[in-house]
Amino acid sequence: MSASQPIAIQAPLASASGPPQRQERWWTGARGNRRALVGLALVVLVVILALLAPIIGRYDPNYGDFSQTLAGPSLDHPFGTDSFGRDVFARVLFGYRISIMVAVGSVLAAVAIGLPLGLLAGYFGTVLDNLIMRPLDLLMAFPPILLAVTLIAVFGTGTDIEILALGLIYVPIMARILRGSVITVRGEEFVEAARAIGANPRRIMLRHVLPNSLGPLVVQASISMGIAILIEAGLSFIGLGVQPPDPSLGSMLAEGRDFMREAPWVVTFPGLAIMVVVLGFNLVGDGLRDVLDRASR
Amino acid sequence: MIAAYITRRILLTIPAMFAMSLIVFFIIRLIPGDPVFVILGLRSTPENVETLRRELRLDDPIAVQYLHWLGNVVRGDLGVDYRTHEPIRDQLLSRLPVTLEMAFLAMLLSAVMGIPLGILAAVRRRGLADQGSTALGLVGISIPDFWLGVMLILLMALVLGWLPSSGYVPLRESVWGNLSHLLLPALTLALNFAAVLTRTTRAAVLDVLNRPFVRTARAKGLRERAVVLGHVLRNAAIPIVTVMGLQLGYALGGAIIIEQVFSLPGIGRLTLNAVLERNYPVVQGAVLLVTFLFMVINILTDSLYAVIDPRIRHSGR
Numbered sequence: 001m002s003a004s005q006p007i008a009i010q011a012p013l014a015s016a017s018g019p020p021q022r023q024e025r026w027w028t029g030a031r032g033n034r035r036a037l038v039g040l041a042l043v044v045l046v047v048i049l050a051l052l053a054p055i056i057g058r059y060d061p062n063y064g065d066f067s068q069t070l071a072g073p074s075l076d077h078p079f080g081t082d083s084f085g086r087d088v089f090a091r092v093l094f095g096y097r098i099s100i101m102v103a104v105g106s107v108l109a110a111v112a113i114g115l116p117l118g119l120l121a122g123y124f125g126t127v128l129d130n131l132i133m134r135p136l137d138l139l140m141a142f143p144p145i146l147l148a149v150t151l152i153a154v155f156g157t158g159t160d161i162e163i164l165a166l167g168l169i170y171v172p173i174m175a176r177i178l179r180g181s182v183i184t185v186r187g188e189e190f191v192e193a194a195r196a197i198g199a200n201p202r203r204i205m206l207r208h209v210l211p212n213s214l215g216p217l218v219v220q221a222s223i224s225m226g227i228a229i230l231i232e233a234g235l236s237f238i239g240l241g242v243q244p245p246d247p248s249l250g251s252m253l254a255e256g257r258d259f260m261r262e263a264p265w266v267v268t269f270p271g272l273a274i275m276v277v278v279l280g281f282n283l284v285g286d287g288l289r290d291v292l293d294r295a296s297r
Numbered sequence: 298m299i300a301a302y303i304t305r306r307i308l309l310t311i312p313a314m315f316a317m318s319l320i321v322f323f324i325i326r327l328i329p330g331d332p333v334f335v336i337l338g339l340r341s342t343p344e345n346v347e348t349l350r351r352e353l354r355l356d357d358p359i360a361v362q363y364l365h366w367l368g369n370v371v372r373g374d375l376g377v378d379y380r381t382h383e384p385i386r387d388q389l390l391s392r393l394p395v396t397l398e399m400a401f402l403a404m405l406l407s408a409v410m411g412i413p414l415g416i417l418a419a420v421r422r423r424g425l426a427d428q429g430s431t432a433l434g435l436v437g438i439s440i441p442d443f444w445l446g447v448m449l450i451l452l453m454a455l456v457l458g459w460l461p462s463s464g465y466v467p468l469r470e471s472v473w474g475n476l477s478h479l480l481l482p483a484l485t486l487a488l489n490f491a492a493v494l495t496r497t498t499r500a501a502v503l504d505v506l507n508r509p510f511v512r513t514a515r516a517k518g519l520r521e522r523a524v525v526l527g528h529v530l531r532n533a534a535i536p537i538v539t540v541m542g543l544q545l546g547y548a549l550g551g552a553i554i555i556e557q558v559f560s561l562p563g564i565g566r567l568t569l570n571a572v573l574e575r576n577y578p579v580v581q582g583a584v585l586l587v588t589f590l591f592m593v594i595n596i597l598t599d600s601l602y603a604v605i606d607p608r609i610r611h612s613g614r
Binding site: 134137138141142143144145146149150152153154226230233234235237238239240250253257260261264267268270271274275278279282283286 | 310312313316317320324327328435436438439440441442443444445447448450451455546547549550551553554557558568569571572573575577580584587588591592595
């Protein structure tokens with residue numbers, strides 16, 4: 001089942017066929033889904049680690065102890081130290097801050113722009129649909145990473161540019177997914193009923209159609225967070241993202257490469273760290289999609 | 298019929314190509330400062346500046362500048378790299394085979410791993426292969442490909458010493474040398490791709506397995522093998538082909554990162570170096586070429602739909 005599959009959650013107005021069901025059903029239903037829960041636990045863990053980085057990390061991520069260069073993992077330095085004698089564990093935690101910031105920033109920006117566009121295009125259709133969707137289709141004609149690199153070439157490096165570039169990649173995806181589910185929900189009986197009792201279009205769109213169309217968008221948002229973290233790390237790895245000495249999971253990998261034969265931990269842990277958080281977001285997305293699919297049957 | 302279908306697909310791509318050319322044209326114009334100095338950088342001697350100013354037609358209205366530039370691009374003239382005085386087109390064309398070979402090899406490896414595993418997972422649903430492939434798939438899409446590349450170098454090149462860690466040998470010089478240098482980068486991409494392809498194949502095959510014609514095929518006594526390979530796979534092919542097409546396109550764009558990991562002299566490395574050196578005409582040319590190829594791959598993928606499914610080629614959609 002793809003993320004754009006229609007979901008037909010029973011809305012309050014369509015209660016003729018049984019007791020009224022709560023709109024948040026897909027959300028509360030996630031409690032029963034182990035995969036989503038494990039994913040959520042991983043994500044929450046990473047967010048806590050990132051927030052508490054200065055306390056848990058114990059070391060200043062940019063402080064280099066030159067008597068301790070390329071030291072292996074120990075109690076003092078759980079992930080070892082890098083070629084400047086900096087604590088890899090502390091750098092991973094601070095790197096998470098940047099990863100999470102870029103992921104949340106870009107996905108939020110894309111949803112903020114893509115949601116209204118997709119809602120309007122899906123609900124009103126015809127002319128407005130073409131007016132909104134055709135330009136967005138053009139954006140999708142570019143290979144995503146190349147689009148990001150082009151923007152960075154023009155505007156320079158920095159986390160703000162990364163957020164902008166990733167957001168731009170995601171806007172058409174978010175708009176398209178919401179548009180798809182809005183088109184399905186628009187034709188449901190409870191929407192017709194709302195129209196029949198004379199509710200104005202704005203109210204129908206925001207109170208009835210939107211809440212029932214959000215499911216696939218939430219799934220996509222979760223998966224997109226993971227992809228954003230991967231792309232951010234990739235861009236930092238090739239030197240187009242976060243600039244040294246600031247710790248980013250991608251640039252740590254790039255710096256550690258020169259010493260990976262003597263000190264494999266410098267490249268191993270940042271990569272594992274990326275994998276854990278991306279896996280978390282993917283599990284959440286996957287789990288939610290399963291719950292949605294089941295609810296639609 | 299197929300020709301008409303493909304023609305229509307090509308025509309539909311023209312607006313996108315037009316938009317792409319506008320965006321690429323404005324890359325240089327968007328950068329603050331005089332385009333001439335943006336392009337020449339430290340090489341701006343008075344003669345250089347004067348020549349380039351005339352060449353870019355900077356005294357004309359911007360629309361004329363654009364049309365002039367577009368005319369050159371359509372004729373295959375992407376300008377000269379002011380750092381090496383080499384035509385940009387030649388630079389791109391000499392790097393392109395490396396990237397294409399890597400991308401196709403990755404697609405091939407990914408298909409060999411992902412499609413059979415996906416079929417097996419669907420046929421033996423909830424079996425060991427299914428659970429294993431689901432878990433592998435989730436991990437596969439969560440691994441950063443460049444990190445996987447670094448780890449493969451560490452294992453295969455530095456620890457085991459089986460394959461070279463970086464560099465490139467042209468196919469003409471040595472077939473084995475060429476393959477051994479491209480195997481790790483292609484495998485890195487392929488492991489990531491196979492994760493997605495397995496999931497797609499599994500979902501597509503499961504979807505088809507429940508259709509009535511599959512029951513008919515079984516009822517008339519066909520062996521399961523013949524049912525799956527002859528009837529199911531053909532009907533499940535469209536999502537699989539779609540994903541493979543997307544991945545090929547992704548490999549071209551993602552080459553920027555992977556080629557850097559393995560020091561491969563392809564289009565991606567050329568683009569990255571141009572971005573880092575602020576060599577904007579080369580950035581323009583590379584973006585133009587890769588995006589063009591990306592669109593061509595999309596057209597080819599769409600055309601394959603018509604080959605696979607006669608309903609598409611006759612419905613005129």
